[in-house]
Amino acid sequence: MVEAALAAGLAAFVLSYTFSLSLERRVGRLRAFADGEAGQRQIEREKAAEDELGVLARALDGMAARLGGLAERAKVGGAQRESILATMVEGVLAVDAKLRVTFSNRSFAEAVGAQHPIRDGTPLPEVVRGPSLSELLTEVLREGEPQERRIGLVLAGEERVFVVQAAPLGTPAGPGAIAVLYDITPLERLERVRRDFVANVSHELRTPLTAIRGYAETLLEGGLEDAENSRRFVEIIKTHAIRLGNITSDLLTLSELESGAASSPSERVSVQAVVDSSMRTVTTAARLAGVRLVRGEIEEAEVLGSRTHMEQVLVNLLDNAVKFNRSDGEVHIETRREPDGNVTIAVSDTGVGIPSEVQSRIFERFYRVDKARSREAGGTGLGLSIVKHIVERMNGSVIVESDLGRGSKFTVTLPRCS
Ligand code: ADP
DSSP: OHHHHHHHHHHHHHHHHHHHHHHHHHHHHHHHHHTTOSOHHHHHHHHHOOSHHHHHHHHHHHHHHHHHHHHHHHHHHHHHHHHHHHHOSSEEEEEETTOBEEEEOHHHHHHTTOOSSOOTTOBHHHHSOSSHHHHHHHHHHHHOSOEEEEEEEEETTEEEEEEEEEEEEEETTEEEEEEEEEEOHHHHHHHHHHHHHHHHHHHHHHHHHHHHHHHHHHHHTTGGGOHHHHHHHHHHHHHHHHHHHHHHHHHHHHHHHHHTTTOOOOEEEEHHHHHHHHHHHHHHHHHHHTOEEEEEEEOOOEEEEOHHHHHHHHHHHHHHHHHTSOTTOEEEEEEEEOTTSEEEEEEEESSOOOOGGGTTGGGSTTOOSSHHHHHHTTOOSOHHHHHHHHHHHTTOEEEEEEETTTEEEEEEEEEBOO
């Protein structure tokens, strides 16, 4: 009896021991799977089991699949974000609470003249000289509010202007801030050119308008009775009115050229015909100034463009060559078919010449070497900028060579179509 009970007890012990051993092994397998240490093959057997551990194994497997999907999506999303940030033209910079760089893209490195990539952890003041960006980010970190500011950075001796948008950035590693930098230097430059231009135009218009008003008032206040002077005053008024007319028509031409509105149909234009008609236009002015117009060798060629524009180019060059000449001087024009498919038109004079240091500036709007002389001669300071515009629109170029006190030579090169 006792033996039977002992035997049964032993059997129960052996059975429960082996059962608990196998249970421990199976739980161990599930834990290894959950920890990522066991593979799919090991879990498959457990999933097939009908008991509670089987249910748990199937639930674990489902969860693993969902987590895997999420991780994959996060990785793809992260890579997408990285590549978007990397290819952005705007500079992007992230810093931690101590202003150490935690992220920066290539555009940022280029904007601040730093080597790309900027090592994470580099203190911002080591990357960007000048306090403006650090101050902005410190403020954003302190206030916890986004801010926008325009800051200037000097790079390679040149001032560049940026609009910076900065915002606080909470990361698992702690608070930080992010900044996006837009380089608005070209816009600023354009804006300055526009402002200068408006100021120049106003200034140019004011002088003749003041003169016209002054002389008109003098006439009204008794000048009309003075027959000799009144004629002179009216002539002065007329001269200034003509100047106003010249300025406005030159401005109109320039603005049409710039807006592209003057893209009058391209035609084949005979260089010889344009030389002849332009010479006729300036004949009277040359005679009055005592300057001889010499038609040198004219090699015929045709160019593609607008005849009116071509005439404007040559009349402006010839007119300048007469205006800035000496009396008894000479203006010479010649054209040549070049073997490279171009035609060159050269206008040279024996005039005052242009100092070498300003030769590149004479094509700027309103630039004049001798303002008084130009004004006196009815110049607007816009002639050469119109010439340059037209020639460049025709895919050509214009250059100047000049010897101070001896004369100048302007050469226009244009592609010929015959
Ligand atoms: P404008 O002749 O109306 O003054 P331009 O734009 O045609 O304006 O010329 C700009 C300046 O370039 C002139 O004011 C003058 O100082 C200089 N310039 C142009 N052509 C000549 C030339 N042939 N000889 C000397 N100076 C010239």
